[in-house]
Amino acid sequence: MNLKATELRLGLPGTDESQKEYSSFVKSNKRSSEGMDSSCNEEECATAPKAQVVGWPPVRSYRKNVLQQQQKKSDSDVSGMYVKVSMDGAPYLRKIDIKVYKNYPDLLMALENMFKCSMGVYSEREGYNGSEYAPTYEDKDGDWMLVGDVPWDMFVTSCKRLRIMKGSEAKGLGCQ
Amino acid sequence: MSGSDNRSEMSEDEELPDLGGDATHSSNSTAVSGGGGDQNYVSPSPDQVLENVLENVLCFLTSRRDRNAASLVCKSWYRAEALTRSELFIGNCYSVSPRRVTNRFRLVKAIAIKGKPRFSDFSLLPPDWGAHFGPWLSAMARSYRALEKLYLKRMSVTDEDLAIAAHSFPILKELVMVCCEGFGTSGLASVASECRQIRVLELMDSDIGDDEEDWISCFPDNVTCLESFIFDCVEAPINFEALEQLVARSPSLKKLRLNCYISIGQLYRLMIRAPQLTHLGTGSFSPLEIVAQGEQELNYFSAFAACKSLICLSGFREIIPDYLSAIYPVCGNLTSLNLSYANINAEQLKPVICQCHKLQTFWVLDSVSDEGLQAVSAACKDLRELRVFPVQALEDAEGPVSEVGLLAISEGCRKLQSILYFCQRMTNAAVVAMSKNCPDLVVFRLCIMGRHRPDHITGEPMDEGFGAIVKNCKKLTRLAVSGLLTDRAFSYIGQYGKLLRTLSVAFAGNTDLGLKYLLEGCPKLQKLEIRDSPFGDSALFAGLQHYYNMRFLWMSSCKVTRLGCEEIARQLPGLVVEVITRDREENETSEYVDTLYMYRSLDGPRADAPRFVHIL
Numbered sequence: 001m002n003l004k005a006t007e008l009r010l011g012l013p014g015t016d017e018s019q020k021e022y023s024s025f026v027k028s029n030k031r032s033s034e035g036m037d038s039s040c041n042e043e044e045c046a047t048a049p050k051a052q053v054v055g056w057p058p059v060r061s062y063r064k065n066v067l068q069q070q071q072k073k074s075d076s077d078v079s080g081m082y083v084k085v086s087m088d089g090a091p092y093l094r095k096i097d098i099k100v101y102k103n104y105p106d107l108l109m110a111l112e113n114m115f116k117c118s119m120g121v122y123s124e125r126e127g128y129n130g131s132e133y134a135p136t137y138e139d140k141d142g143d144w145m146l147v148g149d150v151p152w153d154m155f156v157t158s159c160k161r162l163r164i165m166k167g168s169e170a171k172g173l174g175c176q
Numbered sequence: 177m178s179g180s181d182n183r184s185e186m187s188e189d190e191e192l193p194d195l196g197g198d199a200t201h202s203s204n205s206t207a208v209s210g211g212g213g214d215q216n217y218v219s220p221s222p223d224q225v226l227e228n229v230l231e232n233v234l235c236f237l238t239s240r241r242d243r244n245a246a247s248l249v250c251k252s253w254y255r256a257e258a259l260t261r262s263e264l265f266i267g268n269c270y271s272v273s274p275r276r277v278t279n280r281f282r283l284v285k286a287i288a289i290k291g292k293p294r295f296s297d298f299s300l301l302p303p304d305w306g307a308h309f310g311p312w313l314s315a316m317a318r319s320y321r322a323l324e325k326l327y328l329k330r331m332s333v334t335d336e337d338l339a340i341a342a343h344s345f346p347i348l349k350e351l352v353m354v355c356c357e358g359f360g361t362s363g364l365a366s367v368a369s370e371c372r373q374i375r376v377l378e379l380m381d382s383d384i385g386d387d388e389e390d391w392i393s394c395f396p397d398n399v400t401c402l403e404s405f406i407f408d409c410v411e412a413p414i415n416f417e418a419l420e421q422l423v424a425r426s427p428s429l430k431k432l433r434l435n436c437y438i439s440i441g442q443l444y445r446l447m448i449r450a451p452q453l454t455h456l457g458t459g460s461f462s463p464l465e466i467v468a469q470g471e472q473e474l475n476y477f478s479a480f481a482a483c484k485s486l487i488c489l490s491g492f493r494e495i496i497p498d499y500l501s502a503i504y505p506v507c508g509n510l511t512s513l514n515l516s517y518a519n520i521n522a523e524q525l526k527p528v529i530c531q532c533h534k535l536q537t538f539w540v541l542d543s544v545s546d547e548g549l550q551a552v553s554a555a556c557k558d559l560r561e562l563r564v565f566p567v568q569a570l571e572d573a574e575g576p577v578s579e580v581g582l583l584a585i586s587e588g589c590r591k592l593q594s595i596l597y598f599c600q601r602m603t604n605a606a607v608v609a610m611s612k613n614c615p616d617l618v619v620f621r622l623c624i625m626g627r628h629r630p631d632h633i634t635g636e637p638m639d640e641g642f643g644a645i646v647k648n649c650k651k652l653t654r655l656a657v658s659g660l661l662t663d664r665a666f667s668y669i670g671q672y673g674k675l676l677r678t679l680s681v682a683f684a685g686n687t688d689l690g691l692k693y694l695l696e697g698c699p700k701l702q703k704l705e706i707r708d709s710p711f712g713d714s715a716l717f718a719g720l721q722h723y724y725n726m727r728f729l730w731m732s733s734c735k736v737t738r739l740g741c742e743e744i745a746r747q748l749p750g751l752v753v754e755v756i757t758r759d760r761e762e763n764e765t766s767e768y769v770d771t772l773y774m775y776r777s778l779d780g781p782r783a784d785a786p787r788f789v790h791i792l
Contacts, residue, residue, distance in 0.1 A: 052570065052571065053571075053627070053708075054298075054299055054300065055295065055298030055299050055300045055707075056298070056571070056625075056627070056682065056683075057566065057569050057570075057571070057598060057623055057625040058297075058298045058623065058682070059298075059565065059566065059569040059598070060297050060298070060381065061297075061298075061299065062381060062383070062409065063516075063517075063565065063569075064569050066436075066493065066517055067517070067519070067541075067567055067568075067569075070493075070494060070517075070519060071519075071567075073494070
């Protein structure tokens with residue numbers, strides 16, 4: 001049975017199918033698009049968007065699920081939503097959602113209330129000089145920065161965690 | 177249960193008489209010597225002596241292939257072999273009925289049963305297809321009460337099955353379930369409480385339901401004989417205190433693989449109780465949310481340093497990369513390291529891998545990129561098995577690994593025997609280089625994730641690369657191909673792949689010739705799985721003389737027609753030809769079969785096929 005002669009294909013007669021571009025979405029009119037919508041090089045729908053094919057690439061769903069869940073967790077951390085807050089000398093960490101705050105004064109007030117400490121006012125030159133405590137944060141690159149140095153929006157997306165340092169220690173940061 | 181290559185017409189099992197229920201240990205039923213039934217001592221006939229000697233000798237024969245050969249010599253040898261075989265391997269649970277097995281083999285201590293075809297792992301088989309453990313369990317519960325080892329792969333097992341098994345096999349020592357589903361923690365509770373002699377309990381890559389059963393507490397209170405306890409795939413919280421006590425009263429415990437609900441702090445507590453561990457799965461490898469900051473951070477480094485026998489590490493399910501340095505003390509001894517759930521980059525990998533000079537098995541995520549693989553290549557000169565999994569299993573994702581990583585591995589790890597490599601782009605040159613640098617390759621599985629993707633530098637099909645692999649790697653028995661492939665690739669495989677037993681094909685080939693080359697060229701082919709490739713009926717017919725010798729043939733979304741499949745079924749009555757159809761709309765028709773799955777069976781078509789399976 002020579003089925004090849006009766007095949008429907010897009011492409012010039014006589015062209016070898018192996019020349020086909022990989023980037024086209026392959027969809028057969030003989031099958032519905034739910035579930036297994038892969039075909040066998042029969043027809044192309046060049047205008048259709050690239051959809052995922054069932055079971056391809058061949059990675060077990062268990063593994064895919066685990067990695068997806070990890071991605072969700074790390075996304076929420078890195079994009080600056082819930083971050084851990086520690087304070088020197090306090091026995092427990094806290095977690096806050098920094099997206100809830102509108103600006104630095106908002107955040108600082110919340111922290112002062114949460115930890116019952118005073119951090120004073122930020123100045124670009126002096127940092128939080130004179131205060132008992134100073135807020136610092138770890139950014140995406142793993143560096144410890146003084147809270148307030150960068151614009152608020154940049155802070156929200158780059159802050160991974162917060163640490164309220166003793167004022168004496170924070171002096172080092174402020175002087176940079 | 178495999179036939180030899182040249183016996184495609186007849187099965188050795190069908191030739192020999194069915195022993196039925198009468199087969200007993202003595203051979204008096206052959207009635208060669210007279211005096212059946214009288215009470216006087218009759219000196220044993222020469223046949224009987226020979227058989228006794230044979231049985232004693234056959235005890236030393238362990239390889240199942242050797243035993244299969246021995247069983248073919250003559251009836252007497254067949255009987256003796258059947259009575260002395262204690263380990264059974266059932267490669268396809270539908271190839272033979274449980275009753276036939278228990279009738280032939282009486283003294284079984286260990287059994288391995290495999291069920292669903294591998295493509296079921298990727299959702300290509302609807303659920304409820306089959307592979308039920310139940311019927312096997314019923315037969316074994318009657319005949320194999322002294323069972324010691326049970327190994328199940330891709331079987332459907334229920335909680336009730338596990339309860340019955342726990343009850344029926346009082347001296348069960350090993351229970352291993354890989355890629356199984358259908359049960360939950362309540363089934364595990366039955367096993368824990370009733371299998372008092374259990375030494376090995378291993379659950380791997382299985383889908384286990386959370387019945388909120390505290391199964392860990394079900395282990396008996398006394399000292400256990402546990403040597404291996406693996407439950408990393410159990411996605412349910414467990415009673416940690418009970419686990420800690422279990423570990424404390426299991427002095428023989430050598431292998432422990434924890435699930436992701438175990439924090440690094442809990443891991444610490446377990447490790448200091450079990451410094452004798454050789455295999456450790458670390459669980460989440462990250463702390464719980466609330467960390468009591470006043471306390472010292474636990475000295476994880478010292479916990480690892482105390483485990484002087486540790487050679488295999490895995491887990492790292494939610495790793496905080498900062499903690500990875502804790503494993504430094506054991507790196508120098510590791511022969512196996514599985515970081516395939518740890519999303520770390522090259523910089524984070526390097527300080528670890530550069531110490532792992534004894535590493536033979538390494539599983540990792542592509543997040544380490546080509547640079548990470550270069551570090552592996554530089555450090556792990558003894559590497560035998562490498563698996564690189566994708567963080568993003570998508571066709572058009574950014575691919576951090578490529579031909580650069582593959583080439584580096586081939587240059588540094590000359591002893592490589594097995595590789596599984598997911599990537600977004602590849603070149604023939606790198607694959608050819610690996611074929612030459614790593615002549616010991618037995619398993620080569622390359623998955624270029626974009627369908628029909630050519631060599632990204634030359635634009636050519638990947639034919640030459642895979643051709644080089646089959647040509648130069650003379651020990652190759654397992655191959656998985658991908659990328660843009662023409663019929664030429666298959667002609668190479670047919671020409672050179674003489675030892676090939678397992679072949680996996682997806683989105684490849686042009687015409688029926690491709691499949692013909694395989695079926696005509698590869699005499700040892702046992703397992704052939706093909707999806708989305710344009711192979712049709714005439715190619716299918718090319719394998720007629722081969723199918724009885726194969727474990728199975730899977731073809732999905734290819735061009736085989738129902739008529740073609742029916743013809744195969746007609747010509748090969750010993751073959752079970754399953755046609756699996758997915759749900760369709762009313763007006764939808766297709767001349768092509770969605771999925772063809774066929775395998776030889778000694779006992780005809782199965783009785784438990786669901787409605788979407790048509791057995792021709």
